Amino acid sequence: MAPVVESRLRVRYGETDNMGVVYYANYLTYFEVGRTDYCRAMGIPYSEWEAAGVYMPVVEVRCRYKHSARYDDELLVRTSVSALTPYSMSFSYSIFKIPEERLLVHGYTRHGFCDSRGRLIREPQPFYGMLLELCEDSRLKGGVVDPSLHRA
Amino acid sequence: MAPVVESRLRVRYGETDNMGVVYYANYLTYFEVGRTDYCRAMGIPYSEWEAAGVYMPVVEVRCRYKHSARYDDELLVRTSVSALTPYSMSFSYSIFKIPEERLLVHGYTRHGFCDSRGRLIREPQPFYGMLLELCEDSRLKGGVVDPSLHRA
Amino acid sequence: MAPVVESRLRVRYGETDNMGVVYYANYLTYFEVGRTDYCRAMGIPYSEWEAAGVYMPVVEVRCRYKHSARYDDELLVRTSVSALTPYSMSFSYSIFKIPEERLLVHGYTRHGFCDSRGRLIREPQPFYGMLLELCEDSRLKGGVVDPSLHRA
Amino acid sequence: MAPVVESRLRVRYGETDNMGVVYYANYLTYFEVGRTDYCRAMGIPYSEWEAAGVYMPVVEVRCRYKHSARYDDELLVRTSVSALTPYSMSFSYSIFKIPEERLLVHGYTRHGFCDSRGRLIREPQPFYGMLLELCEDSRLKGGVVDPSLHRA
Numbered sequence: 001m002a003p004v005v006e007s008r009l010r011v012r013y014g015e016t017d018n019m020g021v022v023y024y025a026n027y028l029t030y031f032e033v034g035r036t037d038y039c040r041a042m043g044i045p046y047s048e049w050e051a052a053g054v055y056m057p058v059v060e061v062r063c064r065y066k067h068s069a070r071y072d073d074e075l076l077v078r079t080s081v082s083a084l085t086p087y088s089m090s091f092s093y094s095i096f097k098i099p100e101e102r103l104l105v106h107g108y109t110r111h112g113f114c115d116s117r118g119r120l121i122r123e124p125q126p127f128y129g130m131l132l133e134l135c136e137d138s139r140l141k142g143g144v145v146d147p148s149l150h151r152a
Numbered sequence: 153m154a155p156v157v158e159s160r161l162r163v164r165y166g167e168t169d170n171m172g173v174v175y176y177a178n179y180l181t182y183f184e185v186g187r188t189d190y191c192r193a194m195g196i197p198y199s200e201w202e203a204a205g206v207y208m209p210v211v212e213v214r215c216r217y218k219h220s221a222r223y224d225d226e227l228l229v230r231t232s233v234s235a236l237t238p239y240s241m242s243f244s245y246s247i248f249k250i251p252e253e254r255l256l257v258h259g260y261t262r263h264g265f266c267d268s269r270g271r272l273i274r275e276p277q278p279f280y281g282m283l284l285e286l287c288e289d290s291r292l293k294g295g296v297v298d299p300s301l302h303r304a
Numbered sequence: 305m306a307p308v309v310e311s312r313l314r315v316r317y318g319e320t321d322n323m324g325v326v327y328y329a330n331y332l333t334y335f336e337v338g339r340t341d342y343c344r345a346m347g348i349p350y351s352e353w354e355a356a357g358v359y360m361p362v363v364e365v366r367c368r369y370k371h372s373a374r375y376d377d378e379l380l381v382r383t384s385v386s387a388l389t390p391y392s393m394s395f396s397y398s399i400f401k402i403p404e405e406r407l408l409v410h411g412y413t414r415h416g417f418c419d420s421r422g423r424l425i426r427e428p429q430p431f432y433g434m435l436l437e438l439c440e441d442s443r444l445k446g447g448v449v450d451p452s453l454h455r456a
Numbered sequence: 457m458a459p460v461v462e463s464r465l466r467v468r469y470g471e472t473d474n475m476g477v478v479y480y481a482n483y484l485t486y487f488e489v490g491r492t493d494y495c496r497a498m499g500i501p502y503s504e505w506e507a508a509g510v511y512m513p514v515v516e517v518r519c520r521y522k523h524s525a526r527y528d529d530e531l532l533v534r535t536s537v538s539a540l541t542p543y544s545m546s547f548s549y550s551i552f553k554i555p556e557e558r559l560l561v562h563g564y565t566r567h568g569f570c571d572s573r574g575r576l577i578r579e580p581q582p583f584y585g586m587l588l589e590l591c592e593d594s595r596l597k598g599g600v601v602d603p604s605l606h607r608a
Contacts (some may be wrong), residue, residue, distance in 0.1 A: 013340070013350075014175045014333050018168040018223050018506070024514040024565075025166055025484035029318050032481075036317070036376065046317075047376045050474070058480040062518045068574065071170050072340065072351045109480075118524065165492070165502075166485050170354070176362040176413075177332035181470050184329075188469070188528065198469075199528045202322070210328040214366045220422065224492065224503045261328075270372065318481055320474040322527050327470045375474050 003134070005038040007077040008098070011069050021068035027105050028061060031093045034079035035109070038091065042134065044127060054124040056111040059088065063107030067097070074098040084135045086123045088112050155286070157190040159229040160250070163221050173220035179257050180213060183245045186231035187261070190243065194286065196279060206276040208263035211240065215259030219249070226250040236287045238275045240264050307438070309342040311381040312402070315373050325372035331409050332365060335397045338383035339413070342395065346438065348431060358428040360415035363392065367411030371401070378402040388439045390427045392416050459590070461494040463533040464554070467525050477524035483561045484517060487549045490535035491565070494547065498590065500583060510580040512567035515544065519563030523553070530554040540591045542579045544568050 009030065017023040039046040049056065069075060076096040083090035088110055095105040113121045113128070123129075161182065169175040191198040201208065221227060228248040235242035240262055247257040265273045265280070275281075313334065321327040343350040353360065373379060380400040387394035392414055399409040417425045417432070427433075465486060473479040495502040505512065525531055532552040539546035544566055551561040569577045569584075579585075 010340070012333060013169055013336050014177055016170040017165055018172050019511060019513065020170050021513070023166045024517065025481045025488075028481035028484065029316060032317050033314075036314070045376060047374075055475060057475065057477070057524070058521055060518075060520050061480065062516075064516050065514055068513070070351075072349060162492070164485060165488050171359060171361065173361070176365065177329045177336075180329035180332065181468060184469050188466070197528060199526075207323060209323065209325070209372070210369055212366075212368050213328065214364075216364050217362055220361070222503075224501060317473055318479045321469055322472040322476050324474050329470055 004078050004080045005034070005041045007034050007037040007079065009033055009075050009077065011071050011073045011075065013071050016071050019068075021070055024063075024065060027063060027065070027095060027107075028109075030075065030077055030095055030105075031061075031063075031079075031091070031107065031109055034077040034093050035091045037077075038079045038081070042130060044130065049124075049127060052124075052127075053115055054121065054127060055114045055116060055118070056089070057114055057118065058109050059112050060110040061107065063105060065105050067102060067104045069095075069097060069104055075104070076101070081131065081135060082108060083110070084131055086128075087120050089131060156230050156232045157186070157193045159186050159189040159231065161185055161227050161229065163223055163225045163227065165223050168223050171220075173222055176215075176217060179215060179217070179247060179259075180261075182227065182229055182247055182257075183213075183215075183231075183243070183259065183261055186229040186245050187243045189229075190231045190233070194282060196282065201276075201279060204276075204279075205267055206273065206279060207266045207268060207270070208241070209266055209270065210261050211264050212262040213259065215257060217257050219254060219256045221247075221249060221256055227256070228253070233283065233287060234260055235262070236283055238280075239272050241283060308382050308384045309338070309345045311338050311341040311383065313337055313379055313381065315375055315377045315379065317375050320375050323372075325374055328367075328369065331367060331369070331399065331411075332413075334379065334381055334399055334409075335365075335367075335383075335395070335411065335413055338381040338397050339395045341381075342383045342385070346434060348434065353428075353431060356428075356431075357419055358425065358431060359418045359420060359422075360393070361418055361422065362413050363416050364414040365411065367409060369409050371406060371408045373399075373401060373408055379408070380405070385435065385439060386412055387414070388435055390432075391424050393435060460534050460536045461490070461497045463490050463493040463535065465489055465531050465533065467527050467529045467531065469527050472527050475524075477526055480519075480521065483519060483521070483551065483563075484565075486531065486533055486551055486561075487517075487519075487535075487547070487563065487565055490533040490549050491547045493533075494535045494537070498586060500586065505580075505583060508580075508583075509571055510577065510583060511570045511572060511574075512545070513570055513574065514565050515568050516566040517563065519561060521561050523558060523560045525551075525553060525560055531560070532557070537587065537591060538564055539566070540587055542584075543576050545587060 015022050015026040076098050078094045080092050082092040090110040092108045113124045167174050167178040228250050230246045232244050234244040242260050242262045244260045265276045319326050319330040380402050382398045384396050386396040394414045396412045417428050471478050471482040532554050534550045536548050538548040546566045548564045569580045
């Protein structure tokens with residue numbers, strides 16, 4: 001499986017603000033679209049994680065904004081896994097404007113593995129095993145971020 | 153208890169859109185602020201309804217937009233109960249700009265009484281009894297909307 | 305051109321609420337996706353309307369909620385023009401769950417034709433002419449809603 | 457003027473998600489409430505910045521999530537200026553649950569000073585002068601973050 005998953009979306013009118021550009025919090029929603037597509041591409045939709053009692057609340061987010069997106073812009077979100085530890089994982093995202101492929105925004109989110117009550121779970125199976133295999137393939141090792149996966 | 157509950161809020165930047173005004177869907181969030189405050193003023197916060205297993209999903213909404221609100225405008229939401237039946241209730245809302253009290257938006261939402269699986273519940277107690285008493289006080293009778301409660 | 309335009313989208317996690325279903329205001333955003341796609345299919349993306357100084361603020365919305373959508377559900381939005389007058393137009397929407405095509409939500413929005421300051425414009429060209437032609441094709445006549453276009 | 461400004465808000469139903477807690481992107485909206493209140497407390501509402509042609513788009517955000525907020529929770533946002541340079545400024549935020557004052561989320565946003573076209577402006581007056589005075593009072597110096605202002 002490819003270590004980078006691509007999502008396409010169009011900016012909605014309601015996602016813009018008084019400045020005429022996408023409101024900064026909405027890029028975190030685009031990140032979510034990216035990781036949802038990532039989990040599906042990996043073979044386990046995130047809805048199945050939750051159905052199996054495994055939740056992944058966000059514990060940290062960082063985001064840098066280079067250029068603005070506007071209403072009806074078509075965007076490309078590139079998502080990859082950038083870190084994996086027994087209790088957490090991180091996704092990295094780069095958002096580009098199509099067709100120029102101009103980088104607009106990049107960032108990452110870190111997630112804990114939790115049960116439905118928010119208690120940490122160690123290496124939730126079968127998800128963890130699949131992620132580990134994926135990360136070994138792409139030379140990620142326990143908690144070490146592979147800089148080559150960071151697209152920006 | 154007064155049959156009309158007032159809420160005050162300020163327009164957030166993220167609630168505006170490319171047109172420089174509040175995005176139309178966000179007034180439904182302001183309606184929600186109004187009915188949350190209504191339930192609290194009535195003595196039973198909506199969170200306690202859900203804790204008791206009673207949910208009130210929206211089954212219908214209607215909204216008319218007269219004038220626009222902008223970033224940082226201070227708004228007044230007037231909320232009242234406009235109908236009550238054994239299986240549903242309706243709230244009416246009028247949103248004004250402060251200080252002029254210019255009417256911006258008005259509308260209503262109708263809600264079913266449901267359990268956590270979305271099945272209809274008849275006259276959920278003790279909530280229904282309290283609502284009935286409130287409605288009798290304000291001359292609402294089973295399902296009949298009292299026009300005097302509609303502020304616009 | 306077909307009088308009904310179809311859009312597909314997936315429910316985002318951030319669009320759900322504490323009840324585990326899509327928050328009611330977010331269907332209005334799905335309506336917006338529908339009319340954006342409608343304008344594009346008609347040959348004039350809405351961004352070009354605004355670039356030409358023609359705005360279409362919502363003046364009324366009505367929405368009925370039959371069944372809930374959940375995270376990651378794939379939805380189909382069917383959008384059509386249901387009324388046209390010299391100063392306004394209306395879109396009708398029906399939202400279905402894929403693959404069953406179960407009707408979840410239906411409603412309409414009415415929009416005024418305005419300039420950038422919010423003043424009404426009569427029959428803004430070339431948009432109005434295109435809409436009129438479209439509506440005549442589908443037997444809509446000035447302000448009269450064709451019930452056959454209402455899918456629910 | 458105090459270097460920390462406090463805002464109070466209640467979690468709205470639409471801000472929660474399928475996990476029963478506030479969706480992670482919505483804390484960035486709470487940050488916005490904090491900096492709006494900060495600018496007002498400083499004597500220059502942000503709407504007046506924009507009216508004067510000075511915009512402050514976000515160029516970076518970082519956020520750490522310690523504990524979750526739920527529907528109807530009352531939250532306290534503590535906002536301070538944590539850095540000032542000729543072309544940018546940073547706000548720091550800590551969000552607590554009331555009444556326990558448990559720290560839920562903390563983070564910062566960095567903003568560029570721009571004109572309406574997004575071009576950088578150096579030391580926009582009179583805002584910059586006021587900020588500088590404020591920062592000197594609280595021992596912030598050009599671009600250096602005062603750790604004592606970071607509440608978490």
